Amino acid sequence: MYKSMKSQYFNAEHQLFRESLRQFFDKEVAPYANEWEEKRQIPKDIMLKMGKQGYLGLNFPEQYGGSNADLWYSVVFLEELARTGLAGFSTMVSVHQFMAINHIFKAGSAALKEKYLVPAIRGEKLAALGISEPAAGSDVSALLTKAERQGDSYLINGSKTFISNGTYGDFITLACKTSDTALSLIVVDLDAEGVSRTKLKKMGWHSSDTAEISFDNVKVPLTNLIGKEGMGFYYLMESLQLERLVAAIMAVIGATHTLDLTVKYLHERETFGKTLAKYQVIRHTLADLFTEVEMAKQMVYNTCWLFTQGETVVKECSMAKLYTSELANKVADKCLQYFGGYGYMEDFPICRIYRDVRVGTIAGGASEIMREIIAKIAIDGVSFGKVY
Ligand SMILES: Cc1cc2nc3c(=O)[nH]c(=O)nc-3n(C[C@H](O)[C@H](O)[C@H](O)COP(=O)(O)OP(=O)(O)OC[C@H]3O[C@@H](n4cnc5c(N)ncnc54)[C@H](O)[C@@H]3O)c2cc1C
Numbered sequence: 001m002y003k004s005m006k007s008q009y010f011n012a013e014h015q016l017f018r019e020s021l022r023q024f025f026d027k028e029v030a031p032y033a034n035e036w037e038e039k040r041q042i043p044k045d046i047m048l049k050m051g052k053q054g055y056l057g058l059n060f061p062e063q064y065g066g067s068n069a070d071l072w073y074s075v076v077f078l079e080e081l082a083r084t085g086l087a088g089f090s091t092m093v094s095v096h097q098f099m100a101i102n103h104i105f106k107a108g109s110a111a112l113k114e115k116y117l118v119p120a121i122r123g124e125k126l127a128a129l130g131i132s133e134p135a136a137g138s139d140v141s142a143l144l145t146k147a148e149r150q151g152d153s154y155l156i157n158g159s160k161t162f163i164s165n166g167t168y169g170d171f172i173t174l175a176c177k178t179s180d181t182a183l184s185l186i187v188v189d190l191d192a193e194g195v196s197r198t199k200l201k202k203m204g205w206h207s208s209d210t211a212e213i214s215f216d217n218v219k220v221p222l223t224n225l226i227g228k229e230g231m232g233f234y235y236l237m238e239s240l241q242l243e244r245l246v247a248a249i250m251a252v253i254g255a256t257h258t259l260d261l262t263v264k265y266l267h268e269r270e271t272f273g274k275t276l277a278k279y280q281v282i283r284h285t286l287a288d289l290f291t292e293v294e295m296a297k298q299m300v301y302n303t304c305w306l307f308t309q310g311e312t313v314v315k316e317c318s319m320a321k322l323y324t325s326e327l328a329n330k331v332a333d334k335c336l337q338y339f340g341g342y343g344y345m346e347d348f349p350i351c352r353i354y355r356d357v358r359v360g361t362i363a364g365g366a367s368e369i370m371r372e373i374i375a376k377i378a379i380d381g382v383s384f385g386k387v388y
Pocket residue numbers: 095129130131132135136137138139161162163164165202205210359362363364365366367368369372
């Protein structure tokens with residue numbers, strides 16, 4: 001395996017944590033990867049097992065069952081998730097832990113935390129995040145799903161699409177219009193009356209479940225509002241930074257994993273009396289890719305460090321997501337080529353990686369949107385403040 005550059009951010013405890021995590025994933029995930037992909041479903045008991053180990057609470061305080069570990073533990077966790085090579089599984093876990101329940105932790109009431117955050121950290125409840133809709137994805141201000149006050153409840157109508165954990169999830173952090181112009185975040189139980197879910201068929205991420213969800217007069221207590229009414233857009237925009245950083249960490253480590261698999265194969269496969277690892281054209285291509293991946297990793301780590309310093313990192317997170325997701329695609333494409341026909345066969349993990357990696361430049365904000373944000377900051381001088 002390629003040994004990455006040493007990094008100043010990880011100490012001996014982080015390293016021990018990495019080793020125990022790797023053992024856990026080797027035992028609890030790797031043997032089932034193909035089965036989960038084929039069944040297009042991941043049994044929820046893996047979340048319970050991860051909850052028991054304390055993995056799902058790394059980034060949350062002890063009072064909710066978390067361990068309040070520093071960000072580098074979460075980075076190690078995400079890197080090892082990515083190294084499983086099973087993007088469907090990484091998506092299920094990262095959406096739950098770093099995207100959906102994060103809002104409840106940041107702005108939810110004590111009661112919401114008790115009811116949803118605590119069981120989610122234990123792995124007893126699976127969470128989804130509902131932003132995208134059939135008619136609006138990139139343009140969050142164009143969302144149509146409505147939550148109207150009716151006595152002590154909200155009445156929710158509308159639909160969401162492409163929702164990870166939407167089919168098998170227990171609850172969703174839902175972005176809804178609470179007035180013509182303002183969005184709010186509301187927690188909705190996914191087994192509530194009026195909720196219907198349709199599982200979507202996808203090109204990749206087969207083990208991850210992705211759903212279209214419709215809400216037909218779904219009644220939700222007003223107390224399920226996260227934070228302040230009308231602040232949803234701002235909560236989302238701020239949390240998108242962490243989401244994009246999470247995506248970047250997993251994309252860059254995913255690319256490292258792809259390179260590792262490829263190097264192993266290059267040493268095994270022979271053509272014209274020598275292994276593929278001896279052909280200079282291939283060696284140089286891989287050398288370039290290793291260099292780009294290492295550069296990207298340092299950029300991602302620096303952004304993580306800025307994040308720990310409480311800096312506003314909108315530009316850096318957008319750059320990291322843009323660059324790493326495009327790089328992961330390039331790496332998968334170049335590497336698959338060297339597997340020849342085997343690369344096109346389902347029995348070879350590179351085949352799955354190739355189709356899984358494609359969505360990276362779309363989900364969580366398309367590359368074009370990342371470029372728009374970077375351009376606004378770098379060219380127009382726009383700046384972003386903190387919401388929480
Ligand atoms: C597998 C998967 C899982 C997902 N999981 C979730 C989830 O859990 N929760 C959730 O809320 N969403 C989820 N999404 C949705 C994802 O975030 C959206 O697909 C993404 O934000 C893009 O929105 P859209 O698909 O509506 O594309 P559109 O907004 O219709 O854009 C289509 C394309 O047009 C281009 N484009 C759009 N606007 C611009 C512009 N201003 N300038 C230049 N080009 C532009 C981009 O290339 C973009 O890809 C998921 C998507 C997928 C595929």
